Amino acid sequence: MLSLSVENLSVSFPGLDAPVLVIDDLKIAAGEHVAVTGGSGSGKSTFINMVTGLDRTASGNIFWNGQDIARLSEGARDRWRAEHVGLVMQDFHLFQGLSAVDNVLLPARLSRVADRAMTDRAHELLSSVGLSRPNQKIDTMSRGEMQRVAIARALLRRPGVVVADEPTASLDGASGEAVGKLLLEMAASAGSTLIVVSHDQTLIDRLDRRLTLAAGRIKTDTKAGERAQ
Amino acid sequence: MIRFILADIKRMWAGAIVVVLLVALATALGVTVTLQERALRLGSARAADKFDLVVGAPGSETQLVLSSVFLQAAPLPLVSGDVLAKLAADPRVAWAAPIGFGDSFAGYPLVGTTRALISNTTTGFTEGRMFEKEGEAILGAAVNLPLGAEIKPMHGTAASGGETHAGVVYHVAGRLKPTGTPWDRAILVPLQAVWHVHGLGHAHEEGEHEEAGHDHADGDHDHDGEAQHAGEAAHAAEVAPATGETAANSATHAEEHHDDHDHHGTIDADAPIMEDYGTDAPGLPAILVKPKTIADAYRLRQAYRTGGTLAVFPGEVLTSLYSTLGDAKFVLSAVAAGSQALVAAALVLVTVTHVAQRRRQIGALRAFGAPRLSVFTIAWAELFLMVALGICLGFLIGLAAARLIADAFTGQSGIVLPVEFTGQDVRSFLGLLIVAAILAAVPALLAYRQSPAKALRS
Numbered sequence A: 001m002l003s004l005s006v007e008n009l010s011v012s013f014p015g016l017d018a019p020v021l022v023i024d025d026l027k028i029a030a031g032e033h034v035a036v037t038g039g040s041g042s043g044k045s046t047f048i049n050m051v052t053g054l055d056r057t058a059s060g061n062i063f064w065n066g067q068d069i070a071r072l073s074e075g076a077r078d079r080w081r082a083e084h085v086g087l088v089m090q091d092f093h094l095f096q097g098l099s100a101v102d103n104v105l106l107p108a109r110l111s112r113v114a115d116r117a118m119t120d121r122a123h124e125l126l127s128s129v130g131l132s133r134p135n136q137k138i139d140t141m142s143r144g145e146m147q148r149v150a151i152a153r154a155l156l157r158r159p160g161v162v163v164a165d166e167p168t169a170s171l172d173g174a175s176g177e178a179v180g181k182l183l184l185e186m187a188a189s190a191g192s193t194l195i196v197v198s199h200d201q202t203l204i205d206r207l208d209r210r211l212t213l214a215a216g217r218i219k220t221d222t223k224a225g226e227r228a229q
Numbered sequence B: 001m002i003r004f005i006l007a008d009i010k011r012m013w014a015g016a017i018v019v020v021l022l023v024a025l026a027t028a029l030g031v032t033v034t035l036q037e038r039a040l041r042l043g044s045a046r047a048a049d050k051f052d053l054v055v056g057a058p059g060s061e062t063q064l065v066l067s068s069v070f071l072q073a074a075p076l077p078l079v080s081g082d083v084l085a086k087l088a089a090d091p092r093v094a095w096a097a098p099i100g101f102g103d104s105f106a107g108y109p110l111v112g113t114t115r116a117l118i119s120n121t122t123t124g125f126t127e128g129r130m131f132e133k134e135g136e137a138i139l140g141a142a143v144n145l146p147l148g149a150e151i152k153p154m155h156g157t158a159a160s161g162g163e164t165h166a167g168v169v170y171h172v173a174g175r176l177k178p179t180g181t182p183w184d185r186a187i188l189v190p191l192q193a194v195w196h197v198h199g200l201g202h203a204h205e206e207g208e209h210e211e212a213g214h215d216h217a218d219g220d221h222d223h224d225g226e227a228q229h230a231g232e233a234a235h236a237a238e239v240a241p242a243t244g245e246t247a248a249n250s251a252t253h254a255e256e257h258h259d260d261h262d263h264h265g266t267i268d269a270d271a272p273i274m275e276d277y278g279t280d281a282p283g284l285p286a287i288l289v290k291p292k293t294i295a296d297a298y299r300l301r302q303a304y305r306t307g308g309t310l311a312v313f314p315g316e317v318l319t320s321l322y323s324t325l326g327d328a329k330f331v332l333s334a335v336a337a338g339s340q341a342l343v344a345a346a347l348v349l350v351t352v353t354h355v356a357q358r359r360r361q362i363g364a365l366r367a368f369g370a371p372r373l374s375v376f377t378i379a380w381a382e383l384f385l386m387v388a389l390g391i392c393l394g395f396l397i398g399l400a401a402a403r404l405i406a407d408a409f410t411g412q413s414g415i416v417l418p419v420e421f422t423g424q425d426v427r428s429f430l431g432l433l434i435v436a437a438i439l440a441a442v443p444a445l446l447a448y449r450q451s452p453a454k455a456l457r458s
Ligand SMILES: Nc1ncnc2c1ncn2[C@@H]1O[C@H](COP(=O)(O)OP(=O)(O)O)[C@@H](O)[C@H]1O
Pocket: A013, A014, A016, A020, A038, A039, A040, A041, A042, A043, A044, A045, A046, A047
């Protein structure tokens, strides 16, 4: 379980006069479930890339349990992310031609950390996301099923934080809702901190806290209780 | 990792097959040209191996070699018969043997020669024995006729509208072991018989001449009247009676006296073979000479390059022929290189599109926790595997193609072409693999360096 503290973060891209993301001070407690919303181009994905160390910026600090990942080398950030972050993306990034369980295990295998116990866990995770055929090829799965495999992959190494960027946006209503619900349950049972970028109101309503971005800045930051009014 | 790479290649198998085949074809092209060229050089050199020195009448050195060593049918000027006697008596000569050609049977050239030449240039018989009588013939290893078969010689070749010599029949007495030379496709008969067929050189056995005992009618052969002149012209080359008369002269002669040129001789099948040729022997297209020493060879060549004779070392003639053909080889190699460059360009295109797609996907692996090095390795191994497979396949296809061509060539010419890989090929194979390994590293490096955020963005 990880806590996040972002300080003085500013992200700019060459060719753009204004920074696409500016966060002076943001804290997310360990185990907190946070929704991130905002219009298209408001900087949500940029935020995700920064806090997961997928991208880096020259200015600002990103502390996870006190460790500033913005100061890590690229290789060290990769290793840190592999160990602590479970990622779920809008378009799955699963590998065709491999089975569900092989997809779940692929990053761990490439990192040479997949042992017997982890293989067993992969099977357990697949059955707990509701997939009964771990050896089914990804190519033959529905989109909802694919996202379930992606969720199992994200949780394999018991990450301190699960980060999802629009996990239900490419799914139809029913399966999107099921996947959103599943993501929450799985993160909760793993005790992971959860950050979900989403426009899905039912999913957002289920989370503890809601950050709204506009033009790269945090416009509102509301807790579940406050929203009721 | 291996499983992932294989699954990945399988997933885009159509593209992978295109890459593999492109590489294979480009490689095969170069390999075939190289193998074939080398085999031709080696094969013809081996065919000329037993032919130390060839003496003929002045004319084209190349044609003398092509006709005597490679039995290529062509009119040759004739060297006077006494040259053979002179050579046979020369102390620098181990043996000298005449070669007379021009007739054919069933598509095989008939070569008139002596037992000395046969036993000195071959390794013996697979069946039967040497000819002992004028009416006997022996077969090269590749002649598809049985022992005891009847051979009715024909002027020139069937293709050029040759005509059977009426009443002339040889019986096959033996078959030689393979030599890998055009002589494997030859039917060898006593030279004396060839002369007699053409009404020459009867001096030795006048008086014993019998009535033709074997009158096999030639009714089963087509007479192609139109082509007959050509047949006569070729025919004239080896039977021109006068010393020093050129083929061209004989050809004219043949046309003028076309009618009485047919069947003016026959053989005495049971006559013993006389191989001591006197100074009155008829003209000959070529004489094969085995000098006693290398020094003798050079001296003999010197001595017989003037005064109505031409002496050549076939090996040397071939070498100069290759240097002329070197230009042709250069053109061939340039064509091969050009098409290889085209294939390489196509390959780069395929690779670039492949990598653009793969980079995103493979790069995304990093986002999910795969180490950078494995991302590099996957991208590299995928490409290298396909290209390496293509190269291996290319070498096999190239070898197979060269073998096919060589076999077809052997079937036609009798020259066995030794198509095989050498150390040089192994080196170029390894060189290609190294180049492939380096080239495959370029896109892999791009995948390695790509930021995972960029890889995820779609
Ligand atoms: N690599 C980049 N180079 C230039 N501009 C970028 C890059 N990545 C994102 N942007 C810009 O930053 C802004 C925020 O993008 P993003 O974080 O993806 O928005 P969203 O909230 O839709 O996820 C957009 O205007 C986008 O065009």
